[in-house]
Amino acid sequence: MTEAIRKHDGEIEAIDALLRDSYGIAGRITALPGEHDLNYRIEAADGARYLLKLHAPGEADDLGMQMAVLDHLSEAAPHLSVSRALPDRAGAASITTELRGPRTARLLTWLPGDVWSRSAARNMESAVTLGRLLGELDRSLEGFSHAGAKRIYGWDIGRADMHLENLVFIDDAGKRAGVRGILERFVNNVLPRLEACPRQVIHNDANDYNVLLDAEGRVSGLLDFGDMVETWRVIEIAVAGAYALIGTPDPVETVARLAGAYHAANAISETEAELIFDLVCTRYAVSMCMAAKQIRDNPENTYLLVSQEDVWRELQRLQRENRKVAIARIRDACGFSPIPHAARVERWLERNAHDFAAIIRPAVTKPKVMALDLTAMSSDAEAWATLDADGAERLIDERAAQAGADFAIGLYGEDRSVYKGDAFETASVGTRRTVHLGIDIFAPAHELVHAPFAGTVAFIHDDAVDFGFGPTVLLEHRTDEGDVFWTLYGHLSRQSVQKLFVGQAISVGEAFCNFGASSENGNWSPHLHFQIVTDHLGLGGEMHGVGVRNQWQVWQSISPDPSVVFGFSTPASVIVIRDKDFLVRERHRRIGRSLSIAYSAEPLKIVGGEGAYLIDEAGTRWLDMVNNVCHVGHCHPRVVKAAQAQMGKLNTNSRYLHDGLVEYSRRLTALFPDPLNVCFFVNSGSEANDLAMRLARAYTGNRDIITVDHAYHGHLSSMIDVSPYKFAGKGGEGRPAHVRVAEMPDLYRGRFRSGDADAGRKYAEDVRFQVEALSAEGRKPALFFSEGILGTGGQLPLPDSYLKHAYAHVRAAGGLCLADEVQVGFGRVGSHMWAHETQGVVPDIVTLGKPIGNGHPMAAVITTEEIAASFANGMEYFNTFGGNPVSAEIGLAVLDVIRDERLMHHCRVIGDRLMDGARALAERHSIIGDVRGYGLFNGIELVRDRETLEPAAEELDFVIARMKRKHHILLSSEGPHHNVLKVKPPAPFSAEDCDRFLAALDETLTELTG
Incomplete structure (x- = not known):
C-alpha cells in the first residue's frame, strides 16, 4: 500500500470495491501523481493493466472534453498510442463515486512504457x-471542437500576456527580470505573428510525466488530455519541446528534431517554425509564473514543484543560445532554408560574378593560388608550431613558391579543430565552432584590400582585448531584389581601419584597408579572412569566422562559400564530413525516400574500396558479397589508371572518330558468336533493355513482350512494364496489356523440380502458351526477355534446355529473344563468359550492364547486323555519353583484367568451393533448403521445413544482420519470399574470403537454431 493511500483510511478498499462492482476487475492498486485528479494503476489478476482516474468536482466541461476527444480519436486515429476509454458493466463511460469528496471515475486502457522523466x-x-x-x-484533431476547449486557461501559452500581472509572485529579482523580458517579447513580437497561424484543439501537455517511452527510447504512449485547449497549433510543439530538452546536451537540437518530425507528419508554416524557440522560452516563463502563484496559494501541494527546479536552469541555457542560430536550426529541421534569403543572395553573387573587382591585386590577371592545408601545418610541430611569426610567413611563402603560386589560401569548410583558443569555444551548449566560414588569403603585411562590389561600412570591431586577432570590418550590400548581406574582412591593419567610419560608402574596386602585420594578428602570418554573411546573428563586427560541424548546413546558409567572389582556378573549399544520421536525413530530404539505403537500420558510410572489400569512415573493412557492379574489384588500379589517363586527354561524345571506341566494340563483340557483332553503347542496364525493346519492335513490327515471372529488367517506365518484380509488387499498377508473363522455371519450388530431366521443356511450354494467347488475339510477340540465371527470382539457374525450347516457340511466332546479362555477364558464371551460354543458345539480342565498367556508368546492347539495320529507319539514334572515350578505355581495361587475371576461371573455382561448403553446412543445418548457382552467382535458400518448404524470411533477416554486425560481411536477400541468401561478390573474392564466409555462416546458423 502506497504512502498516498495510507493517508486516507479505507481508500484502497473503496477503490477495490469500485473496480469489482462497476467493472468486474480485481487486482493490485498503485497510486500515481496528479495535480487535480486521483490516478491509479490497476494490475488485474489476469495480467491486464488499466488506468483509473477519479476526477475532481467542478470540472464537468473539462471532463466532457476529455471523454469526447477519446471518442473522436477512436474513430479518426485508432492507431495512435493514446489511452482508450472502457465502459462499466452498464455501458457508461463514467460513473460517480465518493473519495475525498465527490468524484467522477473513468477506467482507461493502460499504455506500456516508462514515464519519460524516469526512463533511462x-x-x-x-x-x-x-x-x-x-x-x-x-492532424487528427483538426476537425474536433468542444466547448470545454474554448476556455481561458493559464497553461495556454497563447495567453501568456495574462501572466505579466503574476510577476510579483516571483521573489528573486533576477528571475523576475528574465521572465519579464520573455513575456514582453511575447506580447510585442510573438503574439502579432501568431495571429496569422492556424488554431485548433491541441493536447497542450506533452510533459515528461505524460509521455511514455519503450526500452529503445521511442515514444509508446501519450497520457492525460486534461490540459487540452483551443489555441495556436504550434504551441503543441513548444510545450513538448520545453520538456523534451531538459537535461539534453544540445537543447536546440532536441527541439529542432522534435519540430522536424512534427512537420513531417503535419506540415507547419515557416512562420510557425520561426516562433517555436520563443514559444519554448515563453512556456518556461509561464511555468515560473504559475508555480510562483500556486505555491503561494497552496504550499502543501508538492506536485506543483515537479520539474520546477529544472525550469530556471533550462531557461538560462536557452537564453545563452544565439536566438537567430536557434531559429535557423529549427527552420532547417523542418525543411526550410535556415536563412530565408540566403539562396537569393547566392544566386545574385553567381549572376554578377563577372563584374566583381579583385580583392587583392596580384601582378597577373588570373592569379594561380595554392590551397594551404592549415590544419595539417598547424598540427605539424616541425613545420609550424615551433616557428615564430616570421618563420611561419616564410614557410607559407616557400610552399606557395614551390607550387608556382602567386599566393596561398586557406580553405572554406576546413576543419580548424586543432586550434584551442577561446575564439573557437561554445557556440551552442556542448559544441565547438571549428569549421572555417571564409577563405584566407596569405600575402605580405599591408597588402591593399579592395571591395569586390559596392557597399557601405556597417560594423568595425577590434578584438585586440579579447583574442588579439586584429580588426574586422563588415561591408553591407543589397541585391537587386532588396536582400541585405555583408562581406567580412578580418585580420586587418589597425591603422588602416581607423580611417573608416560606419556608414561610409565604399565603391567597387576601392582599396579601403590593408592586411595586418603578424604583431597585430595573433602572430599569424599576414592574411585576410574573407567571408560572405547573410545574417550577422546580431553579432555585428564580432561575427564568427568558424561554424559548428554538426550544424554545418545551417552555417553554410549563414556564411555561404565565398569562392564565387574570387573565381580561383583552384578549389577554395572542401566538403565538410558529416555523420551518418545527418546523411540519412539529408538523403530523405534532398534525394527522396524512394532511393533505398542498404542496411537502413544501421546504415554504413562507405568511403573507400579495395578488391572484395568496402571501407567505412572508421577504417573498418567489410567483406562485400553482394556487389557484382565492381566486377574486377573495388578501385582496381588498372581500371582507375585507364580512366584517369583518358580523362586527362579527352572526353566527348561518340559523334567524333576515336580509336578506343572502335577497338572496344571489336574486343567486346569478339566475345560473342556470329551473328552477334554490332554494338550500341548506353549508360545503364535499364537503358540497354529499353533500347533492345525498341530494336525488337523495329525489326518485327510487333509490340507485345513476353517476360518471366518475378523478373526485373530496369527502372525506366518501359522496363517497369516488363518487370513483374515491380509491376506486380508494392506500388505497382499491375500487368500492362502489351506484356505476357511466363511461369518462372523454379527447380526448387516450381511445378517441375530437380531430378526431372525434362523440366526445361515443360517450363518452356508456358512460353508457348503465352505466344498462343497472343495469337488468339491476333497479335505476335516482339521480344522474349530472360536472364541466363534468374536474379530477383531467387538466384535460380535455368533448367537444362529451357531457353532452347522457349526461344524456339518465340521465334516460330516471329519474335526475337533477348538474354539479359546485366547481372551475370563477364565470366561470373565461371564456365562461360555469358550465363546464357550454359543453355547452349545464341540470342538475337544481348544486354550488358553493371560489371561492364566496374562501377563506371556504361552498358551495351549486342545484336545482329540485320536487326541493327532495321533500326536505321530515318530516325537518328544518338546517346550523348554512350561510348564516350573514357567509357571505352574503362571497358577495355575491364576486359584486360578479366583476361589477364584469369577471373572467369577464378569464379568457377571459388564458386565451386563456396557451394560445396554451403552444401556441407546444409547437412548440419536443416534450415538450408537449397544451394544453387554457377560460379560466383549463388543462392542459399532458407526454409523452416524441408518438406513444406515454408520460407524462413525472418530467419534470413537475422542471418544478414548478424553476419554484418558480428562478422563484417555484407549480404542481402532475394527471391519472391525474401528467403534466399544472395551471393554475388566482386570476382577477386578469394579462397580465404570464401572460408571466412562459410565459417561465419556456420556460427550464425548455430546461433539461430540453438
Whole structure:
C-alpha cells in the first residue's frame, strides 16, 4: 500500500470495491501523481493493466472534453498510442463515486512504457517519435471542437500576456527580470505573428510525466488530455519541446528534431517554425509564473514543484543560445532554408560574378593560388608550431613558391579543430565552432584590400582585448531584389581601419584597408579572412569566422562559400564530413525516400574500396558479397589508371572518330558468336533493355513482350512494364496489356523440380502458351526477355534446355529473344563468359550492364547486323555519353583484367568451393533448403521445413544482420519470399574470403537454431 493511500483510511478498499462492482476487475492498486485528479494503476489478476482516474468536482466541461476527444480519436486515429476509454458493466463511460469528496471515475486502457522523466532509455529518437506522434495527433484533431476547449486557461501559452500581472509572485529579482523580458517579447513580437497561424484543439501537455517511452527510447504512449485547449497549433510543439530538452546536451537540437518530425507528419508554416524557440522560452516563463502563484496559494501541494527546479536552469541555457542560430536550426529541421534569403543572395553573387573587382591585386590577371592545408601545418610541430611569426610567413611563402603560386589560401569548410583558443569555444551548449566560414588569403603585411562590389561600412570591431586577432570590418550590400548581406574582412591593419567610419560608402574596386602585420594578428602570418554573411546573428563586427560541424548546413546558409567572389582556378573549399544520421536525413530530404539505403537500420558510410572489400569512415573493412557492379574489384588500379589517363586527354561524345571506341566494340563483340557483332553503347542496364525493346519492335513490327515471372529488367517506365518484380509488387499498377508473363522455371519450388530431366521443356511450354494467347488475339510477340540465371527470382539457374525450347516457340511466332546479362555477364558464371551460354543458345539480342565498367556508368546492347539495320529507319539514334572515350578505355581495361587475371576461371573455382561448403553446412543445418548457382552467382535458400518448404524470411533477416554486425560481411536477400541468401561478390573474392564466409555462416546458423 502506497504512502498516498495510507493517508486516507479505507481508500484502497473503496477503490477495490469500485473496480469489482462497476467493472468486474480485481487486482493490485498503485497510486500515481496528479495535480487535480486521483490516478491509479490497476494490475488485474489476469495480467491486464488499466488506468483509473477519479476526477475532481467542478470540472464537468473539462471532463466532457476529455471523454469526447477519446471518442473522436477512436474513430479518426485508432492507431495512435493514446489511452482508450472502457465502459462499466452498464455501458457508461463514467460513473460517480465518493473519495475525498465527490468524484467522477473513468477506467482507461493502460499504455506500456516508462514515464519519460524516469526512463533511462530516452535519447534523440525519443524527441523524434514524440514529434511524429503529436503531429499525427493534431492532424487528427483538426476537425474536433468542444466547448470545454474554448476556455481561458493559464497553461495556454497563447495567453501568456495574462501572466505579466503574476510577476510579483516571483521573489528573486533576477528571475523576475528574465521572465519579464520573455513575456514582453511575447506580447510585442510573438503574439502579432501568431495571429496569422492556424488554431485548433491541441493536447497542450506533452510533459515528461505524460509521455511514455519503450526500452529503445521511442515514444509508446501519450497520457492525460486534461490540459487540452483551443489555441495556436504550434504551441503543441513548444510545450513538448520545453520538456523534451531538459537535461539534453544540445537543447536546440532536441527541439529542432522534435519540430522536424512534427512537420513531417503535419506540415507547419515557416512562420510557425520561426516562433517555436520563443514559444519554448515563453512556456518556461509561464511555468515560473504559475508555480510562483500556486505555491503561494497552496504550499502543501508538492506536485506543483515537479520539474520546477529544472525550469530556471533550462531557461538560462536557452537564453545563452544565439536566438537567430536557434531559429535557423529549427527552420532547417523542418525543411526550410535556415536563412530565408540566403539562396537569393547566392544566386545574385553567381549572376554578377563577372563584374566583381579583385580583392587583392596580384601582378597577373588570373592569379594561380595554392590551397594551404592549415590544419595539417598547424598540427605539424616541425613545420609550424615551433616557428615564430616570421618563420611561419616564410614557410607559407616557400610552399606557395614551390607550387608556382602567386599566393596561398586557406580553405572554406576546413576543419580548424586543432586550434584551442577561446575564439573557437561554445557556440551552442556542448559544441565547438571549428569549421572555417571564409577563405584566407596569405600575402605580405599591408597588402591593399579592395571591395569586390559596392557597399557601405556597417560594423568595425577590434578584438585586440579579447583574442588579439586584429580588426574586422563588415561591408553591407543589397541585391537587386532588396536582400541585405555583408562581406567580412578580418585580420586587418589597425591603422588602416581607423580611417573608416560606419556608414561610409565604399565603391567597387576601392582599396579601403590593408592586411595586418603578424604583431597585430595573433602572430599569424599576414592574411585576410574573407567571408560572405547573410545574417550577422546580431553579432555585428564580432561575427564568427568558424561554424559548428554538426550544424554545418545551417552555417553554410549563414556564411555561404565565398569562392564565387574570387573565381580561383583552384578549389577554395572542401566538403565538410558529416555523420551518418545527418546523411540519412539529408538523403530523405534532398534525394527522396524512394532511393533505398542498404542496411537502413544501421546504415554504413562507405568511403573507400579495395578488391572484395568496402571501407567505412572508421577504417573498418567489410567483406562485400553482394556487389557484382565492381566486377574486377573495388578501385582496381588498372581500371582507375585507364580512366584517369583518358580523362586527362579527352572526353566527348561518340559523334567524333576515336580509336578506343572502335577497338572496344571489336574486343567486346569478339566475345560473342556470329551473328552477334554490332554494338550500341548506353549508360545503364535499364537503358540497354529499353533500347533492345525498341530494336525488337523495329525489326518485327510487333509490340507485345513476353517476360518471366518475378523478373526485373530496369527502372525506366518501359522496363517497369516488363518487370513483374515491380509491376506486380508494392506500388505497382499491375500487368500492362502489351506484356505476357511466363511461369518462372523454379527447380526448387516450381511445378517441375530437380531430378526431372525434362523440366526445361515443360517450363518452356508456358512460353508457348503465352505466344498462343497472343495469337488468339491476333497479335505476335516482339521480344522474349530472360536472364541466363534468374536474379530477383531467387538466384535460380535455368533448367537444362529451357531457353532452347522457349526461344524456339518465340521465334516460330516471329519474335526475337533477348538474354539479359546485366547481372551475370563477364565470366561470373565461371564456365562461360555469358550465363546464357550454359543453355547452349545464341540470342538475337544481348544486354550488358553493371560489371561492364566496374562501377563506371556504361552498358551495351549486342545484336545482329540485320536487326541493327532495321533500326536505321530515318530516325537518328544518338546517346550523348554512350561510348564516350573514357567509357571505352574503362571497358577495355575491364576486359584486360578479366583476361589477364584469369577471373572467369577464378569464379568457377571459388564458386565451386563456396557451394560445396554451403552444401556441407546444409547437412548440419536443416534450415538450408537449397544451394544453387554457377560460379560466383549463388543462392542459399532458407526454409523452416524441408518438406513444406515454408520460407524462413525472418530467419534470413537475422542471418544478414548478424553476419554484418558480428562478422563484417555484407549480404542481402532475394527471391519472391525474401528467403534466399544472395551471393554475388566482386570476382577477386578469394579462397580465404570464401572460408571466412562459410565459417561465419556456420556460427550464425548455430546461433539461430540453438
